[in-house]
Amino acid sequence: MIPQRTLNRAIHCGGIGLHSGKKIELTLYPAAENSGVTFIRSGQTVEIPAKSEFVVDTRLCTTLGRDGVTISTVEHLLSALAGLGVDNARIEVGGGEIPIMDGSAAPFVFLIQCAGIREQKAAKKVIRILRKVAIEDGDKHCALRPASGFRVSYLLDYDHPLLNNRHVSIDFSRQAYTREVSRARTFGFLHEIEALQKAGLALGGSLENAIGLDSYRVVNEGGLRYQDECVRHKILDTLGDLSLAGLPIVGAFEGARTGHACNHQLVEALLADPSAYRVESLVRSPGDREEVAQPFAASAAAAL
Numbered sequence: 342m343i344p345q346r347t348l349n350r351a352i353h354c355g356g357i358g359l360h361s362g363k364k365i366e367l368t369l370y371p372a373a374e375n376s377g378v379t380f381i382r383s384g385q386t387v388e389i390p391a392k393s394e395f396v397v398d399t400r401l402c403t404t405l406g407r408d409g410v411t412i413s414t415v416e417h418l419l420s421a422l423a424g425l426g427v428d429n430a431r432i433e434v435g436g437g438e439i440p441i442m443d444g445s446a447a448p449f450v451f452l453i454q455c456a457g458i459r460e461q462k463a464a465k466k467v468i469r470i471l472r473k474v475a476i477e478d479g480d481k482h483c484a485l486r487p488a489s490g491f492r493v494s495y496l497l498d499y500d501h502p503l504l505n506n507r508h509v510s511i512d513f514s515r516q517a518y519t520r521e522v523s524r525a526r527t528f529g530f531l532h533e534i535e536a537l538q539k540a541g542l543a544l545g546g547s548l549e550n551a552i553g554l555d556s557y558r559v560v561n562e563g564g565l566r567y568q569d570e571c572v573r574h575k576i577l578d579t580l581g582d583l584s585l586a587g588l589p590i591v592g593a594f595e596g597a598r599t600g601h602a603c604n605h606q607l608v609e610a611l612l613a614d615p616s617a618y619r620v621e622s623l624v625r626s627p628g629d630r631e632e633v634a635q636p637f638a639a640s641a642a643a644a645l
């Protein structure tokens with residue numbers, strides 16, 4: 342049996358909100374088996390499960406909401422939890438958005454690793470994809486297909502010399518999330534960031550928490566962390582967005598030119614079609630290959 346996992350203890354950090362530019366406190370707590378990931382705003386009682394039905398906005402970032410309470414920019418933290426194979430956690434946040442940290446998931450990976458990960462008694466549950474589900478919107482498309490492990494392939498194709506026709510594929514049963522994906526930062530074009538800030542958005546955005554691009558190049562002094570960092574960030578985002586299905590997915594994701602909105606539509610389309618998936622417990626039988634039993638084998642091993 343592959344057990345469910347939660348944090349070993351509570352852990353706290355603080356950071357700047359990308360949209361508000363204000364300091365925000367964040368605390369991660371262990372949570373009971375089968376409770377999944379839930380968000381709560383400090384001092385409030387409304388619990389918002391990290392599930393697709395609570396997505397209220399997908400412009401710029403993924404925002405969850407319930408009964409008038411919203412929490413934005415959940416995707417990088419959710420990506421870190423998914424990438425490390427954490428099934429259950431309670432997340433308390435002191436403001437309306439998860440702090441942006443350095444624009445990647447690496448600070449959340451560090452936080453979770455500092456808290457430690459504990460195995461629980463119940464078997465891990467997954468959503469196994471049984472047949473293809475796809476979303477198409479002009480030249481954007483994304484799909485989930487049956488596969489024995491968990492793979493994400495992404496094509497980034499902007500009209501920009503660094504971002505045209507860039508393709509990366511990660512097989513999470515063999516490649517570690519922490520090493521291959523978690524450090525990839527979000528990115529933005531300088532003229533778009535300026536326009537957003539004039540509109541009172543992305544007030545916390547800076548080269549401390551994003552890759553900045555002008556028409557030709559990366560403007561950050563330190564350059565890139567991965568040669569194809571922007572595509573890897575899209576894969577990072579995808580993990581966070583797919584985790585809103587409520588359980589880890591066993592299957593293969595392919596995306597081209599898509600973002601949070603398309604990912605959300607894909608998860609909704611999947612959950613709306615019970616013939617496209619099956620919820621099952623990860624019980625390994627003799628003779629199973631490791632990657633069949635543990636779609637996050639490489640990352641899960643690295644995290645413990």
Ligand SMILES: [Zn+2]
Pocket residue numbers: 416417527574578
């Ligand atoms: Zn992102």
